[in-house]
Amino acid sequence: MNERPAVTPGTTPQLSNSLRELDNAHVWHPFTAMSAYRREQAPIIVDAEGFHLVDExxxxxxxxxxxLWCNIHGHRVPAIDAAITNQLQRVAHTTLLGLSNAPSIELAAELVRRAPSRLNKVFYADCGAAGVEVALKIAYQYYRQRATPEDSRDKFIYFDGAYHGDTIGxxxxxxxxxFKNLYSPLLFPAVWAKVPAASPDHPLRESEQLEFCTHELERLLIEHQGRIAGVVIEPLVQAAAGINVQATGFLERVRQLTRRFDTLMIADEIAVGFGRxxxxxxxxxxxxSPDILIxxxxxTGGYLPLAATMITDEIDTAFLGEPWEGRTFFHGHTYTGNPLACAAALASIRLIDDNAVLENVQRVTAVLKQELAPLKQHPQVKEVRQQGAMVGIELHNAGTPFPPERRVGHEVTLACRRRGVILRNIADVIVLMPAPAMPEQLVLELCQVVRDSIQDGLN
Ligand SMILES: Cc1ncc(COP(=O)(O)O)c(C=O)c1O
Incomplete structure (x- = not known):
């Protein structure tokens, strides 16, 4: 019997002092301007029901x-809850360092079955950035240990707008x-492929963009021939750049070029994977089929922290040998392959089939496209970018960016919040990322709130 008070649609929350005061006194929130946060009284989430979060x-x-781009099926999903509870009754955590556990093995097999071909091995970590760090270290070590001698590649190519996490690597x-300039002296040198994103201000036909990007990558691969250990790419969409959608065919060109120049293609599907x-x-x-997939x-359906870096047998082979030969990959995290997280992941992946989530994404995609189309005519909307269930609405002021002190993007998300929708902006880009399993009716509601809130946020 639920004895909690009834849930009401969102207006300004009046929270009990204790949690609010403790939050403001002790919690430092990531990617959050803390002075403003402490004034704004953000909701303190205590519950969830399906695709809704419920505050105090x-x-x-x-x-x-x-x-934050991880939930797939909504919250409190019975099948995932049960998978975690069942695993909890067996063992919550044990290490993968020289030992194994059942869910991590079953999940690895499931991922290999579903991932692009050749990716037969899985290395676990516990967040996206750690998964990318693993990929970089494996690529670097691979070239030193594969059969071809004297191959000590030490550079990675990354793209304009790339985001792969917040660790030093x-x-x-x-x-x-x-995000990175302040820390420049701490960072290792890498090769930046500067490719333009098409925009109304700099109209670049998709075919031109494709040619430009391909040409630039080829130029860099020639310039640094024999030194590139990997080309790191977010396939189809750069999410943190503000939902930058790549030209169709670019991913395939990157694959062709990395093959031609015999360098690894490292695909970061942390944001785009699992149906989005x-x-x-x-x-x-x-x-x-990349050489490394993260x-x-x-x-895990957005339940528990887990990352999987998938690699080919060819890469794996370079790490084989007798223990004393020094070919081991000396990397690991305490919670690598955590059984609870792996059990949640297995349940989530199975639900994608059972609930035909990929079919639902097609409906979500169509609703977003249709309902957000009117915004393209809005004088202060620069661009609406979409790939599947990922949308970025970029705001501007008659062709120029709004002054940062107006925090226009943030104001729009506050207006959404007053209407009962949680969103986050990236500067003046409003990012919509409904869960792939979200029902159409809720996506319609989301779009309506965003349209109304853009008007409020700009007033
Ligand atoms: C493409 C991409 N790579 C890596 C990361 C980092 O993942 P995490 O925040 O789990 O470290 C993110 C996070 O947003 C991402 O979008």
Whole structure:
């Protein structure tokens, strides 16, 4: 029997002092301007019901960004809850260092079965950035240990707009200056492929963009021939760049070029994997099989932290040998392959089939496209970018960016919140990322709130 107070649609929350005061006194929130945060009284989430989050005041909010791009089936999903509970009755954690556990083995087999061909081995970590760090270290070590002697490649190519995490290694291959510039002296040198994104201000036909990008990558591969250990790419969409959608065919060209120059293609599907772009993996849309594939976020349905770095047998072979030969990959995290997280992931992946989630994504995609189309005529909307269930609405002021002190993107998300929807902006880009399993009716509601809130946020 639920004795909690009734849930009401969102307005300004009046929270009990204790949790609010403790939050403001002790919690430092990531990617959050803390002075403003402490004034704004953000909801303190205590519950969830399906695709809604419920705060301490029993106010319901539609989770419009999949709890930071990781939720797939909604919250409190019985099959995932049961998988975790069952595993909890067996063992919550044990190490993968020289030992194994059942869910991590079953999950690895399931991932190999579903991922693009050749990716037969799985290395686990516990967040996206760690999964990318694993990929970089494996690529670097691979060239030193594979059969060809004297091959000591030491550089990675990354793209304009790239984001792969916030650790020192992943910042080194990221291009978003406000996240990384301060730390420049700490970062390792990497090769930046500067490719333009098409926009109304710089109209670039998709075919031109494709040619430009391909040409630039080829030029860099020639310039640094024999030094590139990997080309790191977010397939189809750069999410943190503000939902930058790549030209069709670019991924395939990257595959062709990395093959031609005998360098590894490292696909970071942390944001785009598990249905968000319309297919289980984004690489499928261009029939691309990378040499290394990194998964996280949606891997557990958005339940528990887990990352999987998938590699080919060819790479794996370079790490084989007698223990004293020094070919071991000396990397690991305490919670690598955590049984609870792997059990959640297995249940989530099975639900994608059972609930025909990939078919639902097609409906979500169509509703977003249709309902957000009117915004393209809005004088202060620069661009609406979409790939599958990922949308970025970029705001501008008659062709120029709004002054940062207006925090226009943030104001729009506050207006959404007052209407009962949680979203997050990236500067003046409003990001919509409904869960791939979200029902059409809720997606309609999400779009309506965003349209109304853009008007409020700009007033
Ligand atoms: C493409 C991509 N790679 C890596 C990461 C980092 O993942 P995590 O936040 O789990 O470290 C993110 C996070 O947003 C991402 O979008």
């Amino acid at each position: 005041e029993r106010i319901r909010y539609l989770d419009g960004h999949s709890s 992943t910042m080194s291959i990221g291009s978003i200056s406000r 772009t319309g297919t289980l993996f984004a690489c499928e849309q261009e029939n691309v 998964l996280s976020k949606g891997l």
